[in-house]
Amino acid sequence: MRFIAFLVSLGATIGLIYVLNHPLGPAPALGRFFDPYSGFWQNAENTSHYHDIDLQLPGLHDKVEVYFDDRLVPHIFAQNDEDLFFMQGYITARNRLWQMEVQTHSAAGRVSEIAGEKALAKDRLSRRIGLGYGAENSKAFIEKDAQSNDLVRAYCAGVNAYIKSLSPKDYPLEYKLLGYAPEEWTPLKVALLLKNMANMLSVYEFDIENTNFVSKFGADQFHYIYPERDSFTDYIIPRGTPWAFAGDSAPAAPEALPAGQKVSNVDRDLYESYDRAIEKPQELNGSNNWAVSGSKTKSGKPLLCNDPHLQLNLPSIWYEMHLSSPTMNAYGATLPGAPCVISGWNDSIAWGVTNGGRDVRDWFTVQFKDDTHNEYLLDSQWVKTEKRIEHYKVKGGKDFTDTVLYTRFGPIVFDQSYGDVKSRKYLSLKWTAHTGSNEFKTFYLLNKGHNYDNYLDALNNYSCPTQNFVFASRSGDIAIKEQGTHPLTHEFVADGSTSASDWHRVIPNEHNPMVKNPERGFVSSANQFPVDETYPYPVSHVGIYENPRAMRINHLLSDSQKMDVAYMQRMQRDNYNMIASLTLPTLLRVIDRSKLTADETEAISALEHWDYYDNADSKATVYYEAWTDVLYPLLWDEMGDPTLPMRKPNTYRTAYFLRDDSTSAFYDNLQTGERETREMLVLMSFDKAMKQLKEKYGSLDKVKDWGTYKATMVHHLSPQLDAFSRMNVYCGGNRGIINATSHDHGPSWRMIVDFGDMKGYCLYPGGESGNPGSKFYDNMVDSWAKGDYYTAKFEPKAQLDRDKLYKITFNK
């Protein structure tokens, strides 16, 4: 009897251990996870005890000292560049390892290795649009440049030295939760990070949408709804700036519209797949940068500012660092996983970036001979297809193999195996991101740059995604250049059966738009149209550029003469909603007030008294946003058919459309039997919006203020780990304004550099540590919400030694 009891008890013990040693559904293996000696408790960092550390690190050539300041920003002092970039890799991995890896897994189409079957479709898309292919090309390209190759290898060696020092108990928390281990860091991963950026920021192309629009509404409506230029735009390069070149010939004639092209049912399958899978550019992404010449500053020296707007994430997309060696001394935002400072300054110059939004990719129709897909039609001949076999490991499932067809015009994204396209007429994607390029060289040369010539030289290496590089030097120069590889691309789906459709002309780097020391005393960019009509190349335009933010920036910069850091900070925090100031007067003019209830009239009255500032305590902003959130989709409902994707005009175009056009057929709502007018649509949307607010809050006078309504949040990178996000961050701001803080997008890095006293001011919505168990994980979020800047400790070693939290000395 006793022995049976023993067996039962032993069985229960072993059974319990087995269960606790294996993941349960989405939960980690609970025994391992809760074990305080190796599980998550080990990631609970002590919040008060810091002490200096001495470490031996094979792989270094000399001693390296790293000072961590009171925000945990690392200040690396190395004796040579190789050690410097080695240590950049090591220290970044020490704080951001999981994030680095998950971002490259995403670009490489490898998320299903961690998340299983549910991530496979997205992984296949990443590979079928050619991100991995492009990264391989970039890796090979970087290897050809000895200097860049050394730099990237040193960085990777540093990351790997850190990974090797880890035992499972030291792994970042997310590895423990998701049950896997970090792998070796490679130059390919560095290249993948750039392609990840390209995928986020260089997808400004609407070939399919444009083609569909023209086939449905005709060419006249196309030009009307998406005008190329307007008289209000404040271009990046000020009007009338002379070009220092003639262009390689006369500008190309505008592309002929695809007259009479009909969309068949076969195409509709394709378009539906496209619409479902392809993420179109985020209107919420954007950025500001500007530089003010000494002639307009209090100190007489330039000021430079930058704030890129991206999705708000934890761990933060940027990692603040100070990199110092005998040949360089750079400070600013780095991209975890890649060497150098991306947006920052050194002792002589400062630079920052905004997105260029140029069209750098095209879709081509490609016809295959038969279902083997071995040949496709080009110039009346059958040409051999290249096939790239993609292998996927799927966690908890079977491995998967995919064949991607490559043509002269890039990979076929949707076909019979992916997207259920029934015909053999597919679309291929040609994209500058497929080409090998070495953007790091640009940042490396900027990090070491001394003057304007070094800046221009650095930019010549930069290809994708297109960025507006703002520049200022201590010696007094300011400049801005829109840099990227810009082929003359198509605006519509192109004919892939003829080589004549290929990109035969690429704008030379020297001809990219730029201006140095303009008369007005400042340069700026905010994702607006780059050039006036005198620029000797065509610039694709369809509804991409937002101009009001730039109008506001330039207004504030023109208005003031003796600018200082405090003024720059006020500008970056500016909540003035220029689009609302263009839109609301029209709405208030045409709405029929006799149809409103008493509480609705009060809301209208609040809107009439609104100063157009999207401050956190504004209620009028809530009424306005709720109203236009209903109005825009109702107005542009003609473009809502998923089998016929089209581009809805942006809020800027819509403002003028509402003001100037009282009779357009687009006002009609397709859901109703009658024919709506502008006036009816404005009233209908207001009515509906107020009803929604009443439902949400009980009554209109109980509506919460904008900061509460907007409920800004900073998401953890893994959608399953929302417990690690910061929710309901109370702040002002809005999309389309200088302080572009919306629900989950916003200024991901704010930087102000003052050459008067050589100081930098920084702020970002997160913290230096990627560990949710660290007090430095999200410690800057509240300061960021208030716009309270930190002064960067861009200081010599002796001063840092006094200011430090702790220091690590690495010996070889």
Add this chain to the structure above:
Amino acid sequence: MKLLFPILAIAIVSAVVQNFAPWWSIAIVAFIISYLLRLKPGLAFLAAFLGVFILWAGVAARLDFGNDHILSTRIATLFPLKGNYWLLLLLTGVVGGLVSGLAGLSGALLRK
């Protein structure tokens, strides 16, 4: 005293072993100690449970208080325990304690 000694023995030996062995080594420790000390089954379970409960919850609490509950509050939101770190510490102790307790019971039953 009858209970205190085995509790301490299991906690201390587990603490030493856990520095180099995987988490389930606590089961082997409890099994052997219960066997060697000729504990009665009920007592063995209780002593082994409490020994590792105190060890795990104690080590976790030391880390947690040094961390100002930053991590435990987040984990207790994820799991979900409404962000209550006391519950998370309790759960930690129970997970380890149950494994150890059952192993201790097994060790005692083998002796009889």
